[in-house]
Amino acid sequence: MEKGQKAPVQSEYAVEMLHITKRFPGIVANDDITLQLRKGEIHALLGENGAGKSTLMSVLFGLYQPEEGIIKKDGAEVKISDPNDANALGIGMVHQHFKLVECFTVLDNIILGVEPVGKMGVLHKAEARRRVLELSKKYGLQIDPDAKISDITVGMQQRTEILKMLYRNNEILIFDEPTAVLTPQEIDELMQIMRSLAAEGKSILFISHKLAEIMAVSDRCSVLRKGKYIGTVNTKDTTVEELSAMMVGRNVNFHVEKKPAEPGKVILKVENMTVASKMHKNNAVRNVSFDVRAGEIVCIAGIDGNGQTELVYGITGLEPLVAGKIELLGQDITRQPIRKRSIMGMSHIPEDRHKHGLVLDYTLEDDLILQSYFESDFTKAGFLRRKNIRAYANKLIDEYDIRSGQGPVTMARSMSGGNQQKAIVAREIDKEPSLLVAVQPTRGLDVGAIENIHKQIVAQRDAGKAVLLVSLEMDEVLDVSDRILVMYEGEIVGQLDPKTTTPEEMGLYMAGAKREEM
Amino acid sequence: MILLLQYTLVFASVLMLVALGGCFSEHSGVINIGLEGIMVFGALGGALVMSKLPAATPAVWVVVSAILAAMLMGLLYSLLLAVAAINFKADQTLVGTAMNLLGTAAATVIVKAINTSANPNNPSATLQYISAKKAFLLVDGYEFNWFMPLAVILLVLSFFILYRTRFGLRLMSCGEHPQASASVGINVFKMRYAGVMISGLLGGLGGLVYITAGVSEWKFENGVAGFGFLALAVMIFGGWKPMRIALAALLFGFFRALSNVYTGFDLLSRLNLPSTVYNMLPYIISLIVLVFFSKNSAAPKAEGVPYDQGSR
Numbered sequence: 001m002e003k004g005q006k007a008p009v010q011s012e013y014a015v016e017m018l019h020i021t022k023r024f025p026g027i028v029a030n031d032d033i034t035l036q037l038r039k040g041e042i043h044a045l046l047g048e049n050g051a052g053k054s055t056l057m058s059v060l061f062g063l064y065q066p067e068e069g070i071i072k073k074d075g076a077e078v079k080i081s082d083p084n085d086a087n088a089l090g091i092g093m094v095h096q097h098f099k100l101v102e103c104f105t106v107l108d109n110i111i112l113g114v115e116p117v118g119k120m121g122v123l124h125k126a127e128a129r130r131r132v133l134e135l136s137k138k139y140g141l142q143i144d145p146d147a148k149i150s151d152i153t154v155g156m157q158q159r160t161e162i163l164k165m166l167y168r169n170n171e172i173l174i175f176d177e178p179t180a181v182l183t184p185q186e187i188d189e190l191m192q193i194m195r196s197l198a199a200e201g202k203s204i205l206f207i208s209h210k211l212a213e214i215m216a217v218s219d220r221c222s223v224l225r226k227g228k229y230i231g232t233v234n235t236k237d238t239t240v241e242e243l244s245a246m247m248v249g250r251n252v253n254f255h256v257e258k259k260p261a262e263p264g265k266v267i268l269k270v271e272n273m274t275v276a277s278k279m280h281k282n283n284a285v286r287n288v289s290f291d292v293r294a295g296e297i298v299c300i301a302g303i304d305g306n307g308q309t310e311l312v313y314g315i316t317g318l319e320p321l322v323a324g325k326i327e328l329l330g331q332d333i334t335r336q337p338i339r340k341r342s343i344m345g346m347s348h349i350p351e352d353r354h355k356h357g358l359v360l361d362y363t364l365e366d367d368l369i370l371q372s373y374f375e376s377d378f379t380k381a382g383f384l385r386r387k388n389i390r391a392y393a394n395k396l397i398d399e400y401d402i403r404s405g406q407g408p409v410t411m412a413r414s415m416s417g418g419n420q421q422k423a424i425v426a427r428e429i430d431k432e433p434s435l436l437v438a439v440q441p442t443r444g445l446d447v448g449a450i451e452n453i454h455k456q457i458v459a460q461r462d463a464g465k466a467v468l469l470v471s472l473e474m475d476e477v478l479d480v481s482d483r484i485l486v487m488y489e490g491e492i493v494g495q496l497d498p499k500t501t502t503p504e505e506m507g508l509y510m511a512g513a514k515r516e517e518m
Numbered sequence: 519m520i521l522l523l524q525y526t527l528v529f530a531s532v533l534m535l536v537a538l539g540g541c542f543s544e545h546s547g548v549i550n551i552g553l554e555g556i557m558v559f560g561a562l563g564g565a566l567v568m569s570k571l572p573a574a575t576p577a578v579w580v581v582v583s584a585i586l587a588a589m590l591m592g593l594l595y596s597l598l599l600a601v602a603a604i605n606f607k608a609d610q611t612l613v614g615t616a617m618n619l620l621g622t623a624a625a626t627v628i629v630k631a632i633n634t635s636a637n638p639n640n641p642s643a644t645l646q647y648i649s650a651k652k653a654f655l656l657v658d659g660y661e662f663n664w665f666m667p668l669a670v671i672l673l674v675l676s677f678f679i680l681y682r683t684r685f686g687l688r689l690m691s692c693g694e695h696p697q698a699s700a701s702v703g704i705n706v707f708k709m710r711y712a713g714v715m716i717s718g719l720l721g722g723l724g725g726l727v728y729i730t731a732g733v734s735e736w737k738f739e740n741g742v743a744g745f746g747f748l749a750l751a752v753m754i755f756g757g758w759k760p761m762r763i764a765l766a767a768l769l770f771g772f773f774r775a776l777s778n779v780y781t782g783f784d785l786l787s788r789l790n791l792p793s794t795v796y797n798m799l800p801y802i803i804s805l806i807v808l809v810f811f812s813k814n815s816a817a818p819k820a821e822g823v824p825y826d827q828g829s830r
Contacts, residue, residue, distance in 0.1 A: 084703040099698035101691045102819065112691055113702025121684040164702075 011075030014039045014172050014203035015060070015091070020069035022055055029055040030066070033229040035222055037172065042194055042204045044214040044235070046247055047224035048446030053207050056224070057174060061086045061093065092165030093174040098157050100149045106160050107132060107145040110167050128167075135166045139196055154304075155186040162193065173197065174205045179213055183303050184474060184507040191217045209247070209446055211240045212475075223247050248448045258458045261482035264294035266330075267435050267466035268315070273324035275307075275314040283322060284310035286490040292435065297457065297467040299481030299498075301474075303510050307490035308470045309351060312439050315468070316348045317341050318356070329434060342371050347433035349424055349441045351470070357424045358412045365393035365408035368427050400426035401452075418449040425456060436460050439470040454480055474503050488512045521779045522772075524661040528731040530764075530771030531669035532724050536749035537756060537763045538676045539592075539720030543599075544758060545680065546713020547693040547706075549822045551614025552599050553721045554746025555621025556592045558738070560722025561729045562625045563591030565736055566632075568647035577653035581664055584650065585723060592722015593715055595621070600714040604707055607824035622741035629738045646735040654730060665727045672720065677760040689713055693818030696825045706825045724749070732778070744801065748774075751804035757816045774800040 015037045022030040030052045037043050047053045058064045060071065062080035070077050073089050080086050100109050107125065110132055116124045129145055136143050141159040149157060158178065165173050175194070179187045194217055198204055208214055214221055215235060223230040223246040230246050245251050269291045277284035285307045292298045300308050313319035315326060317338040326334050333341055342348075350356035358367045369378050369389055378389050393408035402422045404410035412420060421441065428436065438457060442450040457480060461467050471477050477484055477498070484496040486509040493515035496506060508514040536553050543550040550556075567587040571580055598617055602608040626643040633640045654663040680686040691699040692709040700706050728745055729736040752770050756763030777796035780786040 083701060087703055095701070099695065099701045101694045101698055103694055103816075104687075104691065108687060109698075112687060112699070113704055115684045115687060117684045122682055123684055123687065 011072070012038060013072070014074065016072040016075075017056065017060060018070050018072065020056065020059055020066045020071075022059055022064055022066045028227050030059065031227045031229075032069075033224065033227075035229075036232075037203050037205055038220075039203050040198055040201050041219040042198050042206055042217055044218035044221040045205060045207045045224070046209060046211075046214060046221055046243060048209060048247060048448065051224040051247075051446075052227040053224060054176075057093070057176065057205075057207065060091065060174075087168060087170075090169060090171040091174070092168060092170030092172070094158065094161040094165070094176060094178055096176040096178075096180065098161055100157055100160060102150040103148060105146050105148055106143050106152070106156075106163075109149060109160055110145075110164050114168055132163060132167060135163055139166065139193060139200075141166075141193060154181045155183070155189070158182070158186075158190065159193075162197075171201075172203050172205070174207070176207045177209075178206070179208070179210060181304065183511060184503055185511060187213070211243050211447075214243065215240060225249055244447055248446070256454045256458060256479045258480075259462065261296045261461065263296040263482075264464065266291045267294050267328065268292040268468065269327040270315065271325045271327075273311070273314055273326065274322040275310040275319055276322050277307075277310060282490075284490050285314060287324070288487075288490075288492050289324075290485055290492060292466040292468050294434070294466050295461055295464050296482045297461050297469055297480055298483045298485060299477045300468070300470045300485050300487055301477045301506060301510060302472070302487035304472050306487045306510075308439070308487055310490075311487070312348075312351065312437060312470060316346065316350075316437060339371075342431075345432075345434035347428035347431050347436045349421075349428050349436070349438040351439035351443075353417075353420055353424055358420060360411070360413040362412055363409045364397070364402070364404055364412055364415070364423060365389050367412050367423060368393050368396055368408075371427065371431065396423075396426040396430060399430075402426060418445050421445060421449070421453070425453060429456060429460060433465060435466045435468065437468045437470075440472060441469070442471075442473070442476060450476075474506065477506070478503065486510055488515070519782075520660070521782055522775055525732070525775030525778050526768065526772045527666055528661055528663070528727070528771070529774040530767045531665050532728045532731070532745060533749050533752045533770050534673060534764050534767035535669055535720050535727060536724035536746060537753040537767060538672065538760060539717035539724065540750055540753045541676070541717075541756075541758055541760065541763060542680075542689070542720070543596075543713045543717035544753070544818055544821050545690045545693045546710045547696060547818060547820045547823065547825065548599065548603050548710055548714050549610040549614065550596075550599060550714065550717050550721075551611055551750070552596070552617030552621075552746075553614075553717070553724075553749055554742060554744070555614075555617035555619075556595050556718055556721035557725030557728060557742045557746050558621035558625045559595040560588040560592035560725030561736065561742065562628065562725075562738065563722065564588035564726035565645040565647060565729060568650035569645045571650055573649050575650075580650050580653040584654075584726060585668075588722045588726035589719045590722070592720070592725065593718040596714050596718025596721065600711050603824065604710050604714070607826070610822050610824075618746065622738070625738045625741075643738040644735055645738070647730075648734040651730055651734045661732055663727075663730070665723075665730075668723075669727075672723075673760055673764050680760065685712075690818070692825075693821055696820050696823075700825075710825065721746070748800060748804055751808055754817075755804075755807050755811055757811075758818065759816075770800050770804065773803055 013036045017035045020030050020033045033056060045053055055064065059066050062082045062085050071080060072078065078089060107129055111128045116127050118124050132145055141163055143156055143159050143163065178190060182190060194204055206218055218235045220232055221235050221243060222232040223243065225247060271289050273285055273288045274283050275285040288311065300311065302308055310319060314321050321334060325332060328341065328344055328346060354360060373379060373384065378385055390408055397407060400422050403419050404415050441453050457467055469481060481498050484498055485492045486494040486496065486506060488510060489512065494509040536557060540550050540553055564584045564587055567584045568580065599613055602613040603610045629643045629645055630641055633642055656662045656664060680690065688699065688704050689709050689712065691704065692706050696706045725742060728742050748770060752766045753763055756766040777799055780796050
């Protein structure tokens with residue numbers, strides 16, 4: 001692998017992006033942004049969704065050409081017109097969604113694109129294996145070179161991605177939201193790895209909107225907001241509050257304000273529920289029992305893929321139960337169809353807002369009445385009452401501050417993720433449910449939007465509704481819930497009180513290292 | 519018995535060659551339903567060369583030129599799929615179906631035109647290649663031909679290319695996760711073109727092998743009687759893996775051969791089943807096999823999905 005041209009002058013910076021401006025029709029995605037990455041530092045890039053982080057990285061990777069501004073490597077101006085140029089300059093990236101071929105082995109994925117070959121393109125894997133194992137040992141990146149990607153943990157997949165960059169002798173490593181998919185223990189490990197890489201002289205760019213992680217691992221932090229460069233600060237001289245104010249443009253309240261819960265009667269009662277899995281032959285949810293009372297927020301915590309999705313499918317009726325019973329407001333709904341459950345007072349903010357939340361090619365107003373179009377307000381003799389629908393949509397748009405290009409007739413697909421989520425929240429909460437099932441309601445949203453949704457959830461609780469929240473985010477679980485149930489391999493392995501537990505204790509339950517008899 | 523063996527091997531080599539072709543195309547990410555059409559065009563190329571070569575042509579030359587012509591025609595025809603599916607991001611299933619319809623029809627028209635221009639009283643779509651066909655036989659009087667060793671060589675070569683070379687690794691990555699391939703600097707368009715073109719070469723050759731099986735003339739109205747689809751079934755049953763494809767081809771070839779020669783077996787002819795039952799066998803078996811095996815499918819993940827540089 002070539003390292004690109006070495007500049008004659010010694011520069012303090014590994015890479016500099018100077019006054020980058022990138023416009024798209026109708027929007028300036030990057031407006032005069034300057035980002036300077038020092039050699040051997042961990043530099044965080046902070047910004048809300050849509051702040052221009054991805055565009056900036058795409059420019060660095062040669063996927064977009066900026067209208068203005070230059071890129072310097074080691075002090076010399078360079079031109080990056082495609083990802084191969086970036087590779088040749090020693091710039092590597094761990095994408096948020098891993099770029100790994102699932103049915104290939106770890107080794108094959110690492111060498112793909114830079115395979116050592118002999119005559120006629122015959123692969124020489126032995127040589128590659130030696131180098132990979134060497135790198136793996138040197139940086140403490142534990143992997144099994146012969147395991148298939150589909151069989152290994154997300155953590156190991158990420159280590160594979162890191163090894164991909166190291167194998168290519170990349171000097172500038174970009175991590176795009178690397179912690180989103182990891183357990184707390186894996187996050188600690190990753191931070192260790194990042195520190196040891198930086199100590200070896202690699203320069204690291206760490207894209208994130210998780211402030212705690214930025215504070216923990218980075219040396220400096222640059223903040224973008226709405227396409228503009230806000231500033232760069234030394235992490236050790238700043239605070240979480242200052243960073244978030246820079247990012248959002250106003251002060252954000254991290255701690256969810258709420259009164260102590262006053263649980264009332266049982267709204268949802270789940271008894272010995274078992275749900276089959278689509279992925280494997282074992283049941284995804286095994287013999288789970290719990291209840292949720294009016295006026296409390298019960299949170300299901302756990303690492304992704306431990307049966308939370310199927311648990312919700314079972315409760316909301318998306319999947320039939322193998323065994324067990326569900327009661328809503330004292331009535332058995334085990335075999336009731338989804339619409340019946342919905343009319344009875346169950347609301348569902350689904351995990352995948354594109355798959356189960358919205359019809360992306362419907363207008364906003366149609367998406368807002370998806371569960372109530374058959375009511376007499378909206379339908380008369382089989383015809384939709386367009387006027388009423390429009391009025392209702394406008395009302396929700398105002399109340400919930402759903403922003404879109406053309407109001408009620410905007411295509412859902414063209415809206416930002418945060419506003420799509422607001423639309424779903426509006427629809428589900430406005431139904432006045434007695435039970436709100438919210439699955440990762442803040443996934444992929446920025447702090448401003450998260451604050452808003454948390455407030456709404458707490459308001460529902462205070463209004464005497466039962467809330468079942470499923471979350472993968474440790475902070476969200478601890479902040480929002482009144483009671484925590486930890487799921488591990490399809491079973492509830494612990495009940496914790498958010499006021500007394502710690503992230504470490506939760507982590508042990510989530511990883512299956514600890515359990516209590518329920 | 520020896521007859522059954524002969525035909526099993528002939529049909530197995532056809533199915534294996536075409537299925538291997540499909541395997542390359544699908545590993546690159548392009549579903550190739552059009553194998554049937556590619557076979558017809560390969561057959562047309564080979565048959566034209568064989569029927570037009572002077573009778574005195576040396577056997578080696580006949581064999582080589584017919585094979586090359588078949589592969590070339592298959593390759594050219596497969597470019598239709600490549601251009602439509604890769605450049606224009608067309609629906610691959612539709613393009614493949616269109617290629618199958620067009621293949622037989624176009625071949626019929628071309629052969630009729632050639633026949634009537636040579637002799638206005640001969641409007642048939644049949645080409646004869648009696649003398650040329652003999653050049654392919656290994657043992658006089660038996661249907662063991664040069665295609666069988668060639669098929670084995672191509673099988674080993676396919677295995678080697680897919681699993682032991684840089685090209686194979688890159689090709690398969692494009693069928694599984696083209697965005698990952700592109701992110702490490704692989705040109706997905708080129709790899710997919712390569713995959714489709716290899717399927718054209720092997721599919722064309724398979725077409726030639728099919729029409730020379732047992733007969734010395736071919737009526738192009740018949741096309742290749744669904745062998746392209748059987749090859750797809752063989753490919754799926756073989757789990758997109760060359761060695762398993764070879765075994766699957768032998769199995770399907772056996773049942774297809776049985777319908778040709780079942781009268782030679784006392785036991786089978788005494789059952790007194792109508793011949794149509796035996797003719798249906800390979801197709802019915804392919805249905806059953808697909809019902810049971812397509813569930814735990816090992817199909818390349820990104821096959822059928824046009825590659826778009828924008829999506830990440």
